[in-house]
Amino acid sequence: MSHMWTFQRVGGLDQVVFKSARDIINLPDLDPKLWVALSCPTTGLDFDERTLSLLDSDNDGRIRIPDILDAISWTQDKIISFDSIFNTSETLPLSQINSSTPQGKKLSVTAQSILVSLNKKNVDYLTQDDIQQSIKINADKLYNGDLIFPASSELSPNMQMFITTAIKTTGAQKDMSGQDGIDLNIATTFVNNLKTWLEWQTKIANTQTPFGENSTEIWKLIQLLKPKIDDYFLRVELAQYAPQAQAALNVDEKYIVPIQNGLLSEDELAELPLSKISTTNTLDLVNGLNPLWKAKISRFKTLVESSLSNPDQLTLQEWQNIQQSLQAYTALINAKPEVVQLTVEIEPSASIDDIPISIITNLANNDLLTEFEQMVEQDNQTPISASDILVLEKLVLFHKHLYRLLVNFVSFADFFLPETRAAFQLGKLYIDGRCATLCVAVDNIAKHATMANYSELCLLYCECTRHGEKQLIAAAMTAGQGDLLIEGRNGVFIDNEGNDWDANVVKIITKPISIQQAIWAPYQRMGRVITEQINKWASSKDTDVEKSSEQALQNPANKFDIGKSVGIFAAIGLAIGAIGTALATIFQAIFALAWWQVPLVFIGLFLIISGPSVILAWLKLRRRTLGPLLEASGWAINGQVKINLMLGSLLTSKAQLPTNAKRNLRDPMKQRHNKLVIIFWLAILLGVGVTGSWLWHEGYLDRYIEQHNQEQPQNKTDTNANIGK
Known part of the structure; x- marks a missing residue:
């Protein structure tokens, strides 16, 4: 690789540093393993949404390395130098557009036309706001260069109907203003589909049947009635085969006698036989019909009377003959041609079958398609073309935002600079x-x-x-x-x-959040444990007192047990004595130390208690x-x-106070104490401390502790004797 890259170790990673425009141009040669990010979503970012949508060319909601490289390559062909992109300029100078190519020359002319339309003749640069204003102005024009036409009132009634019907049956695209319209591809496909449909209808109309112009209606009735009539004749054949099953082949009473709310269900009635089943191989077209099918049978009878020997009855053979006479007609209808479907933004909502044939004949005329082609040609010659505006918009946005995307994707430079924020920081x-x-x-x-x-x-x-x-x-x-x-x-x-x-x-x-939290965490845990134990002890004692009081009230004969009380008091005395001895031993050990050793003891205790917590927190904070x-x-x-x-x-x-702020430590809500009382208690504490120090220094405290230790076994013996008594 001929390009010399610069990397900086930040956040435990080697991150590329963009020092010049050549670093951006040579990004295709940088190993993807050296990019900080491989992909990111197009949502949930503090980044220009329109730029992200342009980068996401496949509309999958993600930005990947190939998308960024394609954007760099596309932009490089449109501008003269990448230096302005490296500087993240808010404006695109017209002098930066590469007009040496036909497309670049057209973009330069379009950019100047946009500035003229915005009354900025003396301005030599484009901004994102200029593009947006130009899009809004041109969106309201019929001929705006987007080659898509909605059913505008500026068009003739026939052309409006042409566009509206095409949208319904073929689909639509969104134009610059966001309206549904059609382009030349949709219009051509629409007309071809109409012509194909007309040819098919012509063949159907020219097919000879015994029913003439009523063939279509009869065919539709046959498709609707065929399951019910076939079912009727099948039941008749079964009744002829097994007369004892005739009752079972008819309607059960429970299906037609109203129950519950007294209403009959049409859905259930429609599933019942067409007529009463007998052994006669004919269907009475007038009497005894299922009410839900009677109207359709009556219409069918009227249309096919010429094919019936008895106009009020239909035999199985006549039913088969009617279907046979429409066989060629049916085959032609089943050969309905498929219309061409296009990939469009707005899917069609109707079928050509739903349009009256007179309207289809009018719209299939080549004159309307020719008129639409002329409209497209005129739109394509618009000085400010929508397609060119969109290209300019893309160029302006990439010119403005591409570098920030790189320092939030290839590297995370914005995240590690205190004065900037990364794209993912919301x-x-x-x-x-x-x-x-x-x-x-x-x-x-x-x-x-x-x-x-x-x-x-x-x-x-x-x-x-x-x-x-x-x-x-x-x-x-x-x-x-x-x-x-x-x-x-x-x-x-x-x-x-x-x-x-x-x-x-x-x-x-x-x-873990910080070292400070880890230092005080053990003491906070011990405080919580002690508080919980005290609460439990107080709660249990309160419960015991309450139970004892209830028992005393319920049984007044209970007497005070002096021996038991003496034992309790003796146990309390032993506990207090043990605590006092332990404290005396601790203070004796502390006073036996040199003055400079005392701080080391407290430091050691601090390290023993807080040390493990701090070490564990430090290890986790490093991860x-x-x-x-x-x-x-x-x-x-x-x-x-x-x-x-x-x-x-x-x-x-x-939270920190400003550097030039003053703090008043006198809290008006803090409880005040009398100064004389405070001085009195301080004097007492000082006297006790001095007296204790003197006693320790003269050895009286040591002799007292020794004497107390000698008397302690005798006290235990006496206490046990008292408890026994």
Whole structure:
């Protein structure tokens, strides 16, 4: 490879650095394994939606490496230099359009025409807003260069009917204004389908049958009545074969006697036999017919009377002869030609069979198709062509947004720069005195949490609502503590457009947040355990007292047991003595140390208690990574993209006073104490401390402890004797 690349180690990955336009041009030669991302979704990003839709040429909702390379190649053919793209300019200078090619020359002329139409004759650049305004202006014109025509009132009535009918039977495309219209391909296909249908109808009309012009109606009635008439004659043959089964072949009483609500069901009646079954091989066309089929049978009788020996009856042979006489007619109808179907944005909603034949004959005339072709030719000669505007729009958008896409796809440069935000960062979540800036889009919380759990990030899943709208986000908390982060807490989410949303925490993935949290976690756990034990003890004692009181009230004869009470008091005394001895031993050991050893003892205790928690938290914080979080949102990431402690402190900021602020420490709501009382108690504490130090220094405390230890066995013996008594 002749190109010299520059890489920077960021987030545990070697990420390419774009230093010049040549780095962008040579991206096809860069190994895809060195791209940070392999694909990303087109939704849930802080990126221009129109640019993403243009990049997603196959409309699968994803942007991949080939899509980006195609965009670079397409843009490179349209402009003179990539330097302006590298600088992410908001404008496209007309001088940058490569007019050395026929297409480039046409684009340059179109760009100048757009500026003239917008009264910007002296401006030599195009913006995204210029393109949008030009599209809006031209969209309202009949001849706007998009080669698609809706049924506009500016057209003749016949042409309006031509377009409307084509949309119904062949389909439609969206024009620049968003209306349904047809192009030349749809119009040509529509006319060809009409002509094919007319040829088929002509063949049917020329087919000779005994029924003349009534052939079509008779054929339709036969298709409708054939199952019922065939069923009737089959039942008659069965009745002739087995006369004892005649009753069973007729209608059971339970089907025609109303039950429940007293109403008869038409659907059930329609399934019953056509007429009463007998052994006579004829169908009475007047009497005894199923009421739901009587009208159709009567019409059929009227149309085929000439083929019946008895106009009120139909024999099996006559029924077969009528069908046989329409066999050629039926074969021709079954040979209905298939109409050509096109791939269109708006699918057809009707069939050619639904259109009156007089209208079809009029629309199939070549004059209307010729008129439409002339309209297309005139539209194609429009100075500001819709197709050229769309090409210019694509060029302006790629010129403006392509570089930002690269530093959010090939590398994550925007994510690692404090002054910028990445395309996947949707806004800021304010909660619990903190602001989290790593907020990503979420479609399904349960599915997202399964993958995002591997990121080792503390995540808050929030349901954000605003003016009836709703969105789900996952916010990473990377600084501070998590004691007050609980499900149900409320916060405010500010999106990148400045809109504020009410955020409610619906799910939390609990992970270590900071070293500070790890330091105090053991003490908080011990405090919670002690509090819980005290609550349990107090609750149990309260229950015991309540039970004892109830027993005393229920049985007044219960007397106070002096021996039992003495034993309890003796046990309490032993416990207090043991605690006092332990404290005295601890203080004796501390006072036996040199002054400089005392701080080391407390430091050692701190390390023993907090050390393991800090080490475990530090190891987990080192494993925090962005990859699984983005993978859960639909990205495909090549590496883990680590989030260290420094980056974590930047992604979540804590509340801090301004640098020039003053703090008044006098809290008006704080309880005040008398100064004399405070001084009195401080003096007492100081006196006790001095006295204790003097006693320890003179050795009195040691002698007292020794004497207490000698007397303790004798006290235990006396106590046991008292308990026995």
